Amino acid sequence: xxxxxYAPAAGYLDELFQxxxxxxxxxxxxxxxxxKLGREGMVAAGQRRDRIFMRQGITFEVTGGEDGYTQDxxxxxxxxPRILSAGDWDPIKRGVAQRIRALNAFIDxxxxxxxxxxxxxxxxxxxxxxxxxxxxxxxIRPPAGVYCHVAGCDLVRDADGRWKxxxxxxxxxxxxxYVLENRVAMTRLVPELFSGFRxxxxxxxxELLHDALRAVAPAGAGDPTVVVxxxxxxxxxxxxxxxxxxxxxxxxxxxxxLVVRDSVCYIRTTLGLARVDTLYRRLDDDFIDPLEFRADxxxxxxxxxRAYRAGNVAIANxxxxxxxxxxxxxxxxxxxxxxxxxxxxxxxNVTTYLMADPEQxxxxxxxxxxxxxxxxxxxxxxxxxxxxxxxxxxxxxxxxLVEADPARWIAQEVVRLSTVPxxxxxxxxxxxxxxxxxxAVSGExxxxxxGGLTRVALEQGSLxxxxxxxxxxxxxxxxxxxxxxxxxxxxxxxxxxxxxxxRFGGWRDxxxxxxxxxx
Amino acid sequence: MLARIAQExxxxxxxxxxxxxxxxxxxxxxxxxxxERSDDPGAVLLSWDALVAIVGADPTRPGHEDVVRMLTxxxxxxxxxxxxxxxxxxxxxxxxxxxxxxxxxxxNTVHLDLGESDVRAALDIGPYGLFHYVKERSxxxxxxVERTMLRDEAxxxxxxxxxxxxxxMVLRVLRVALPPEADEAEARRDGERERAGSLDGEADAxxxxxxxxxxxxxxxxxxxxxxxxxxxxxxxxxxxxSVAFSIEALERALHDAxxxxxxxxxxxxxxxxxxxxxxxxxxxxLEGDVVSALSAVQEQLALVDRExxxxxxxxxxxxxxxxxx
Numbered sequence: 001x002x003x004x005x006y007a008p009a010a011g012y013l014d015e016l017f018q019x020x021x022x023x024x025x026x027x028x029x030x031x032x033x034x035x036k037l038g039r040e041g042m043v044a045a046g047q048r049r050d051r052i053f054m055r056q057g058i059t060f061e062v063t064g065g066e067d068g069y070t071q072d073x074x075x076x077x078x079x080x081p082r083i084l085s086a087g088d089w090d091p092i093k094r095g096v097a098q099r100i101r102a103l104n105a106f107i108d109x110x111x112x113x114x115x116x117x118x119x120x121x122x123x124x125x126x127x128x129x130x131x132x133x134x135x136x137x138x139x140i141r142p143p144a145g146v147y148c149h150v151a152g153c154d155l156v157r158d159a160d161g162r163w164k165x166x167x168x169x170x171x172x173x174x175x176x177x178y179v180l181e182n183r184v185a186m187t188r189l190v191p192e193l194f195s196g197f198r199x200x201x202x203x204x205x206x207e208l209l210h211d212a213l214r215a216v217a218p219a220g221a222g223d224p225t226v227v228v229x230x231x232x233x234x235x236x237x238x239x240x241x242x243x244x245x246x247x248x249x250x251x252x253x254x255x256x257x258l259v260v261r262d263s264v265c266y267i268r269t270t271l272g273l274a275r276v277d278t279l280y281r282r283l284d285d286d287f288i289d290p291l292e293f294r295a296d297x298x299x300x301x302x303x304x305x306r307a308y309r310a311g312n313v314a315i316a317n318x319x320x321x322x323x324x325x326x327x328x329x330x331x332x333x334x335x336x337x338x339x340x341x342x343x344x345x346x347x348x349n350v351t352t353y354l355m356a357d358p359e360q361x362x363x364x365x366x367x368x369x370x371x372x373x374x375x376x377x378x379x380x381x382x383x384x385x386x387x388x389x390x391x392x393x394x395x396x397x398x399x400x401l402v403e404a405d406p407a408r409w410i411a412q413e414v415v416r417l418s419t420v421p422x423x424x425x426x427x428x429x430x431x432x433x434x435x436x437x438x439x440a441v442s443g444e445x446x447x448x449x450x451g452g453l454t455r456v457a458l459e460q461g462s463l464x465x466x467x468x469x470x471x472x473x474x475x476x477x478x479x480x481x482x483x484x485x486x487x488x489x490x491x492x493x494x495x496x497x498x499x500x501x502x503r504f505g506g507w508r509d510x511x512x513x514x515x516x517x518x519x
Numbered sequence: 520m521l522a523r524i525a526q527e528x529x530x531x532x533x534x535x536x537x538x539x540x541x542x543x544x545x546x547x548x549x550x551x552x553x554x555e556r557s558d559d560p561g562a563v564l565l566s567w568d569a570l571v572a573i574v575g576a577d578p579t580r581p582g583h584e585d586v587v588r589m590l591t592x593x594x595x596x597x598x599x600x601x602x603x604x605x606x607x608x609x610x611x612x613x614x615x616x617x618x619x620x621x622x623x624x625x626x627n628t629v630h631l632d633l634g635e636s637d638v639r640a641a642l643d644i645g646p647y648g649l650f651h652y653v654k655e656r657s658x659x660x661x662x663x664v665e666r667t668m669l670r671d672e673a674x675x676x677x678x679x680x681x682x683x684x685x686x687x688m689v690l691r692v693l694r695v696a697l698p699p700e701a702d703e704a705e706a707r708r709d710g711e712r713e714r715a716g717s718l719d720g721e722a723d724a725x726x727x728x729x730x731x732x733x734x735x736x737x738x739x740x741x742x743x744x745x746x747x748x749x750x751x752x753x754x755x756x757x758x759x760x761s762v763a764f765s766i767e768a769l770e771r772a773l774h775d776a777x778x779x780x781x782x783x784x785x786x787x788x789x790x791x792x793x794x795x796x797x798x799x800x801x802x803x804x805l806e807g808d809v810v811s812a813l814s815a816v817q818e819q820l821a822l823v824d825r826e827x828x829x830x831x832x833x834x835x836x837x838x839x840x841x842x843x844x
Binding site (some may be wrong): 054055056057233242243245246250251252253254256257267268269270271 | 520616672676831
């Protein structure tokens, strides 16, 4: 690899190279390491990676095999890491924390006093028409007033180098398990690439999450019991649910394990029923309680909302957070930051047009071939329409869809997603587009894990990074310092203690002595 | 622990043990049949038909290739080795929070290997390698359990599943393979066996099949005939493959898993069964009622299985609150 100089794609920002063959200063040791690894080294490491991932079950996209059983594929981790300098990272960290605080305040407001509506900032008609708006959550304030215990923001970097927020995920964002597993895999597969860098660790996430979940347990639970609630092994993120439960050392439960009696939530154990204090749920509001949401849900627990309302069980994320991760509400987040926090937004939105607004819609329809159109209540890249890539018939069809139900849609300017060199099957590097999903955990305060999940579009020119649609991922390094460190600059470790009673090879001497010395 | 998880662990133990014993049995019959049968009427019946009877399959006299396929590579047959492994692997996938990652990788690796390699071709060339692989992997799994799994409730239920399946499989093998008791007693009385001068070659094969030949040789001076071999496989407390050994391990696992083991019905039943086996071991030589004794023990184990289900896996349907620790 790199025998031909790597050429960044014209018109996009490449995060590793500033011009063909010339790395950015902070990435120079990495480019050096890649050169030493060579094409063969890269291909060999890739094969080792696939074998290890299959054996350990680090897989995704569980599709029905030919005989109905699940079939897994190794999670596509690209072995070229993405590097964020401390200067890159700082505004992201502060900006994400700021957004989460504002969204949390917004959710509390929506289900209580509605100040933001009365002040005329966000229209009430828009809020109540969102699919994520949960009437049963009205006037329920969870412990410590925390709604978005776990959140992830999708960020992209435009051609001018500025970070922009593409969407907020405050329902059940997934991907954190891959952040942790990617890092472990990288240190095993290509340890040589780490030399010359001080990379901030990410493996404390499960501890942060566990602490946050314990902190929000109902008052009076002495040593609170936390469980992770999964829809089941058929869910595409099951690996992550099991991973988090395992890492936190808590039970992974399904609906059939949960029961509510007299407004208290229990799990069924071999010893009878045992009380649960915090449910970290990985399924949507709609499914959690058939008595109050969808009556046909088989994944839910009847009576759970009663227990929640009575304050006997904490649910993370709280019921009703979906209203804040709607794409039409996203439009108002900068306003929310000003309204609740009286601060200026650190991270910008991508310019967004609400199709429900007749003027904005008319303007957008004029230049639909230059815009991206998204349904408001979906996630995972479902139903996304990319104007510049559409033919005339698709444009007409999309126009009809928007006109038929404008409130369901938003339009956005196209972002020129930055690129990072990515290895193909032969170990050759080529520029591929990336996004970034940093993860935040809110307990007593908001903590953002250094880096996050970098998703990469593996097809040339593609802007779709979702793993369900052929995207891969990269390990994301946040450096401890702007400058690449040279060896010897790390703090010196204490010298180990001396053990004078232990001699090298002493064990054998002793054995010989015993033999010579009968009695 | 969660009732559902306990149940999955129990069945993980059963599935993997079933896979191992199935591989052992097919291996044993396959190799016994490369040679001539003994013409001793009191001989042990280790045949393809017997194998079909042992697994409880449809006895429509298939050819031996069909039996081998049904019990090894046929993914559509619930009793085949690959089906057992696949079920075990699906269970292990939902159990990753309570088993060690090395255990998971051991199960997952067998599953992937059996899926990748052309097992049908391997069977045609010579099935020994395949059976050996399954036995070896099974030993590897249980060895990893020994070394890496926390000795908690989860370990108890996994062990319990493995042991009840092992006891059940040995009982099945003995029930089918032992000759009808009348012939046996008669043969003994007439001293025909001595006159024929033949060692019971197939009781020998039975021991090899279950992996206990050397152990038998070390504890027993008797030639490996049907009756002493059956006694050994039933009662020998020092041999880990004997029914008595498995039942004792099963009882201990349940005892350790249960905070209130004095009220445990399966525990009490196992206690009685152990006492009975011990007294029989020292009592009258096993004659006349071998087969009925075997089926009585197996019936008791079936009841134990049902009682385990009701006590631990029913998921508190009856709904008592767990005692506070």
